[in-house]
Amino acid sequence: MSRATRAEIRLQNLQHNLQVSRSTTQAMQMAIIKANGYGHGIVEVARALRDADAFGVATLDEGITLREAGIYKPILLLEGIQRDADLLFVHAYDLQCVVHHQHQVDLIEKSSKPVTVWLKMDTGMHRLGFTPKTFNDAYNALSSTLQVQLPIRLMTHLACADDKHSAITMQQIDLFDEYCEPYPANEKSIANSAGILGWPQSYRDWVRPGIMLYGVSPFVTGIGEDFGLKPVMTLYSELIAINQLKKGDAIGYGGSYVCERDMPVGVAAIGYGDGYPRHAPVGTPVLINGKRVPLIGRVSMDMITLDLSDCPNTNVGDEVVLWGEGLPVEIIAQHADTIGYELLCGVTRRVRMEYL
Numbered sequence: 001m002s003r004a005t006r007a008e009i010r011l012q013n014l015q016h017n018l019q020v021s022r023s024t025t026q027a028m029q030m031a032i033i034k035a036n037g038y039g040h041g042i043v044e045v046a047r048a049l050r051d052a053d054a055f056g057v058a059t060l061d062e063g064i065t066l067r068e069a070g071i072y073k074p075i076l077l078l079e080g081i082q083r084d085a086d087l088l089f090v091h092a093y094d095l096q097c098v099v100h101h102q103h104q105v106d107l108i109e110k111s112s113k114p115v116t117v118w119l120k121m122d123t124g125m126h127r128l129g130f131t132p133k134t135f136n137d138a139y140n141a142l143s144s145t146l147q148v149q150l151p152i153r154l155m156t157h158l159a160c161a162d163d164k165h166s167a168i169t170m171q172q173i174d175l176f177d178e179y180c181e182p183y184p185a186n187e188k189s190i191a192n193s194a195g196i197l198g199w200p201q202s203y204r205d206w207v208r209p210g211i212m213l214y215g216v217s218p219f220v221t222g223i224g225e226d227f228g229l230k231p232v233m234t235l236y237s238e239l240i241a242i243n244q245l246k247k248g249d250a251i252g253y254g255g256s257y258v259c260e261r262d263m264p265v266g267v268a269a270i271g272y273g274d275g276y277p278r279h280a281p282v283g284t285p286v287l288i289n290g291k292r293v294p295l296i297g298r299v300s301m302d303m304i305t306l307d308l309s310d311c312p313n314t315n316v317g318d319e320v321v322l323w324g325e326g327l328p329v330e331i332i333a334q335h336a337d338t339i340g341y342e343l344l345c346g347v348t349r350r351v352r353m354e355y356l
């Protein structure tokens with residue numbers, strides 16, 4: 001029997017969450033499945049999302065992995081290509097490229113075969129993209145390149161859409177529109193998950209849902225369920241010990257947690273070696289037999305310790321849920337001072353993935 005620590009991936013919830021995006025906007029859906037499908041397994045995720053209109057990935061390797069697994073939908077490299085050799089793979093594997101920098105224009109100009117490009121404008125995120133000043137030059141250079149498929153597609157990325165009160169998002173949208181005015185016929189894209197769920201003004205021809213497909217809210221507060229999303233990953237482990245500790249007993253590395261009373265303490269077989277955040281503080285909830293119990297002591301590589309005072313009928317071997325069904329990953333992220341994205345991407349290879 002293999003270790004109980006595992007992540008169950010409910011593939012039908014991926015499809016459900018894509019439908020939530022579809023029912024929110026008529027736009028074409030580019031499902032974002034970078035970082036190994038946000039930690040869920042890129043190939044399995046792509047197969048489950050067969051209704052998507054295209055896929056977006058960060059790296060060439062991710063694109064190649066999908067093609068070699070038989071995924072035939074359009075695939076966009078969200079960071080484009082970096083060197084001459086990349087172009088050969090773009091051709092061989094039929095990948096589309098974001099162009100966000102002059103050096104990529106120079107690379108694409110040398111293309112010997114047709115390429116589909118998405119020209120990226122920096123409307124305020126100041127990470128990737130042409131500034132409004134340089135955008136037209138890049139557009140003209142690409143559109144006069146024989147092998148570039150016309151019309152060129154246009155995109156930008158939102159920096160603050162996760163904050164529904166930020167004024168930045170409308171400024172970015174307005175700026176995008178201003179600079180796209182000469183290109184009315186070109187396909188365009190602005191929205192990530194937060195744009196889809198919070199900013200109807202950001203809908204264009206394409207949207208790019210990422211985190212929402214995995215059932216997680218893109219916003220600073222709230223959970224995916226608020227939008228009818230269903231969690232895709234549930235992370236499980238089991239109790240491998242229950243110890244009756246005495247008042248004054250210190251638990252774990254550093255002995256940082258000292259029992260304030262006699263209490264039963266459970267040990268679950270999961271730790272930062274599996275991707276459970278080491279910074280999860282005392283009080284972070286863990287689900288046992290449907291009840292939330294608090295983490296106590298430090299998270300170690302392979303284990304965590306739990307206060308079982310309120311669960312007297314718990315036994316060694318009982319299942320423990322770290323996040324997912326019944327315990328949104330957003331809650332764990334808030335406790336551990338991070339975001340659901342990081343927790344999902346951080347599940348390590350030691351954790352068995354079971355696809356349902």
Ligand SMILES: *Cc1c(COP(=O)(O)O)cnc(C)c1O
Binds near residue numbers: 209
């Ligand atoms: C990752 C990414 C997305 C998806 O973002 P979510 O917040 O996960 O929805 C969309 N567009 C680009 C360019 C990205 O890099």
